[in-house]
Amino acid sequence: MTSTAYSRPSKLPGGVERRLPPRLMRGLTSKIEPKKLGVGLIAGCCLALLTYVSLAKLFAIYSPVFASTANTSAMLQNSPPSSPKPSVPETEAIPPQETLAGGGSRGDAVDLPEVAGSEEPGLPEAVTRKEMSAGAGSDEPGLPEALSRKGDGENAAAASEPKPSPKKEEGEQRPNGGAAAAAAASSGEGKMTCDENGVDEGFPYARPTVCELSGDIRVSPKQKTVYLVNPSSAGGFDESGEKRLRPYARKDEFLLPAVTEVTVKSVPSAAAAPECTKRHAVPAVVFSNAGYTDNFFHDMTDAMVPLFLTAGHLKGEVQLLITNYKPWWVQKYTPLLQKLSNYDPINFDEDDGVHCFPAGFVGLYRDRDLILSPHPTRNPRNYTMVDFNRFVRGALALPRERPAVLGEEPGMRPRMLIISRAGTRKLLNLDEVAAAATELGFNVTVAEAGADVPAFAAQVNAADVLLAVHGAGLTNQIFLPTNGVVVQIVPWGKMDWMATNFYGQPAKDMKLRYLEYYVGEEETSLKDKYPRDHTVFKDPMALHKQGWQALAGIVMKQDVSVNLTRFRPFLLQALDKLQE
Ligand SMILES: *[C@@H]1O[C@H](CO)[C@@H](O)[C@H](O)[C@H]1NC(C)=O
Ligand SMILES: *[C@@H]1O[C@H](CO)[C@@H](O)[C@H](O)[C@H]1NC(C)=O
Ligand SMILES: *[C@@H]1O[C@H](CO)[C@@H](O)[C@H](O)[C@H]1NC(C)=O
Ligand SMILES: *[C@@H]1O[C@H](CO)[C@@H](O)[C@H](O)[C@H]1NC(C)=O
Numbered sequence: 001m002t003s004t005a006y007s008r009p010s011k012l013p014g015g016v017e018r019r020l021p022p023r024l025m026r027g028l029t030s031k032i033e034p035k036k037l038g039v040g041l042i043a044g045c046c047l048a049l050l051t052y053v054s055l056a057k058l059f060a061i062y063s064p065v066f067a068s069t070a071n072t073s074a075m076l077q078n079s080p081p082s083s084p085k086p087s088v089p090e091t092e093a094i095p096p097q098e099t100l101a102g103g104g105s106r107g108d109a110v111d112l113p114e115v116a117g118s119e120e121p122g123l124p125e126a127v128t129r130k131e132m133s134a135g136a137g138s139d140e141p142g143l144p145e146a147l148s149r150k151g152d153g154e155n156a157a158a159a160s161e162p163k164p165s166p167k168k169e170e171g172e173q174r175p176n177g178g179a180a181a182a183a184a185a186s187s188g189e190g191k192m193t194c195d196e197n198g199v200d201e202g203f204p205y206a207r208p209t210v211c212e213l214s215g216d217i218r219v220s221p222k223q224k225t226v227y228l229v230n231p232s233s234a235g236g237f238d239e240s241g242e243k244r245l246r247p248y249a250r251k252d253e254f255l256l257p258a259v260t261e262v263t264v265k266s267v268p269s270a271a272a273a274p275e276c277t278k279r280h281a282v283p284a285v286v287f288s289n290a291g292y293t294d295n296f297f298h299d300m301t302d303a304m305v306p307l308f309l310t311a312g313h314l315k316g317e318v319q320l321l322i323t324n325y326k327p328w329w330v331q332k333y334t335p336l337l338q339k340l341s342n343y344d345p346i347n348f349d350e351d352d353g354v355h356c357f358p359a360g361f362v363g364l365y366r367d368r369d370l371i372l373s374p375h376p377t378r379n380p381r382n383y384t385m386v387d388f389n390r391f392v393r394g395a396l397a398l399p400r401e402r403p404a405v406l407g408e409e410p411g412m413r414p415r416m417l418i419i420s421r422a423g424t425r426k427l428l429n430l431d432e433v434a435a436a437a438t439e440l441g442f443n444v445t446v447a448e449a450g451a452d453v454p455a456f457a458a459q460v461n462a463a464d465v466l467l468a469v470h471g472a473g474l475t476n477q478i479f480l481p482t483n484g485v486v487v488q489i490v491p492w493g494k495m496d497w498m499a500t501n502f503y504g505q506p507a508k509d510m511k512l513r514y515l516e517y518y519v520g521e522e523e524t525s526l527k528d529k530y531p532r533d534h535t536v537f538k539d540p541m542a543l544h545k546q547g548w549q550a551l552a553g554i555v556m557k558q559d560v561s562v563n564l565t566r567f568r569p570f571l572l573q574a575l576d577k578l579q580e
Helices: 033-042 046-051 056-061 072-077 178-186 295-314 327-332 334-340 384-394 430-441 455-462 472-479 494-509 540-546 548-553 564-578
Strands: 022-024 191-195 210-220 225-228 242-245 264-266 286-288 319-323 355-362 415-420 445-449 464-468 484-488 511-517
Touching: 056 445, 178 484, 191 242, 191 384, 210 286, 286 295, 295 334, 295 384, 295 472, 327 334, 334 384, 334 564, 384 455, 384 494, 415 430, 415 472, 430 445, 430 564, 445 455, 445 484, 455 472, 464 472, 464 564, 472 484, 472 494, 484 494, 484 564, 494 511
Parallel strands: 225 264, 286 319, 286 355, 415 445, 415 464, 464 484, 484 511
Antiparallel strands: 022 445, 191 210, 210 225, 210 355, 242 264
C-alpha cells in the first residue's frame, strides 16, 4: 500500500533511541526448588498491605499525567519533544487544573516522554481475538453494531456487524461505500447519539463526550466540521443545529483548550452539505492527538485503550481521522494503529477533501486508566484489559501468552525484567536487588524503557516477572504474558491511591499477579533531605492535601533503596505466584 503516514523516515526529531543495553546478571544458584519457595513468604509482605487508607476525599488532586510543566505550551504544541533525551515522567499524575492552588501555574519542568519511538515498525499479524473469527458473508461492511448500542429500537438496520473487506488497495476503499451511506440514509435518516454522562463516581476524572453518528456523514477537516444530513434535525443539536466537542479521551479542563474543537452540524438535506470528494465504506473515528500523548502511560490511557474500546470491534474496517496530528506519534504506534485500522489515518489538520461515511464516532469512549469494565453504552461488548493485552500482542507480534512453567524445561530459569529509571525514583541498590533475585533463581535483565516501543515490548513479553519503582514505565505491564507477575515498589509518602489505581488494579484486571512493596522511612532518600520530624515523615497525607506542587516537589523526587531483609520475601513470593 502506498502509505504516507506510516512510511515516513524512521528517525524522529528528538526520538533518539537510548535504551540501555540489557545487562544480564547471572548468579550462583540456578536450581529452582518449587516446594521450598512458599516457606519464604513471611511477614514482610504484610506491612505493605496494611498501608491502605481511604483517600476518597483526596481523589480530586490526582490526575494521571506526569509531573506538571513550567511551560504548558511546550507540552501542548504539535511538535515532538525537543530534548534528545526523553526524561522519565515524574509520575503519571497531574491534578485537574481547577483543584490546583493558584489555579493556573504549574511549577515543574515539562516531563518528556518515557518512550519515544524511532524505529520502523513491522506489520502487524492477524488478529487472534476469539470474536474475530466471526463469519464471512457479504463483503459490504454493515454499519457498526455500536450504532445500535442505545437499544432504543430505532436502529435495527444498523445492527449487523461489519465484515472485513477482502483487500484494501492503496488505502482506497471500495467506491460503493456510497451505497452503504445511501442505504443507511434511506433506512432511517441521519442519527446522532451522544454519551455525555461523563462523571465517574468515585474517580477524579470525568469522561469527555463522545458522539456516534449514522446516515449520510460528510467530514470536512478543513472546516473542522462533520456534516450530518438530518432532515428532522433531531439528536441533541443546539439552536443553530450544531454540536461542538473536543475529541480527546481525557476530560481535563487544563488540557481541552488545546484540543481542536470539532463541530457536528445537522443539515436538512444532502444539498446543504459539501460534496463528497471521497466516499468511504467504513465508519469514521475522529479523535485528537493533543495533550499528554507521548507519555507512554497517556499514549495508552488517552488513545490506545480508548481507540480499542471505540473501534476494536470493527476489525480494522474503520477510518481514523486524527486532529492535532503528530506524525512522530503516528509513526511510533504504527503497528497498533494498523491493527485497529486497515487504512492510513487521515490528518484532520491538513486534509482539504470532504470524506463521506455511512457512520462515525466523534471522540473516543474511555473507561478508567488501563481499566475496562462492562458497560451498556461505553463498553457493550464487555471488553476487558485482557482483550486489550491480546490486541497489543497481536499488533506487535509478541509471542508469549503465558509465563514460563517452572520446572518444565530443565535448567530454564524464570525471567525477571527490572525497569530502571534514569531520573527520579531510582532504585539505588538495583544491583543488590538484581543479585538477590539471581540468587533466588531468576534470570535477571535490567533495562530502561526506551525509545523503541516494539523492541521494549518484546523484552517485557519475554519476562515472567516485571519489577519497577512506581512510574510510567510500569505501564509496560500491558506487554507481559497473562498470569505474569508485576512487582511495584511504592515510594515513601502515602502513594497508595496512585499505586493502586494506575498500576495495581490494572495489573489485576489484566490477570497479572500483582505484588506491591511499600518502602519505609529508612528506605527513601527523603531521609537524607528532611528531618524525621518533617511533615513528609510525620504526616505525608498533608502533602497530598497541599496539592500537586507539594507532591511533585517532594514525594515524587525521591529515590529508594530497599532493605533486602524485607524485600527478599517479595522476590520469593513472585516466584511462588508464577507457580500458582
Ligand atoms: C513556552 O514554550 C513555547 C514553545 O516551546 C515557547 O515559544 C515559549 O517562549 C515558552 N514560554 C516560556 C515562558 O518559557
Ligand atoms: C456484558 O455484561 C453484562 C453484565 O455485566 C451482560 O448483561 C451482557 O449480556 C454482556 N454483553 C455481552 C455482549 O457479553
Ligand atoms: C536468560 O534469559 C535470556 C534472555 O533474556 C536467555 O537468552 C537465556 O537463555 C536465559 N538463561 C536461562 C538460564 O534461562
Ligand atoms: C532491614 O529490615 C530488617 C527487618 O525489618 C531490620 O531488622 C533491619 O534493621 C533493617 N536494616 C536496615 C539497614 O534498616
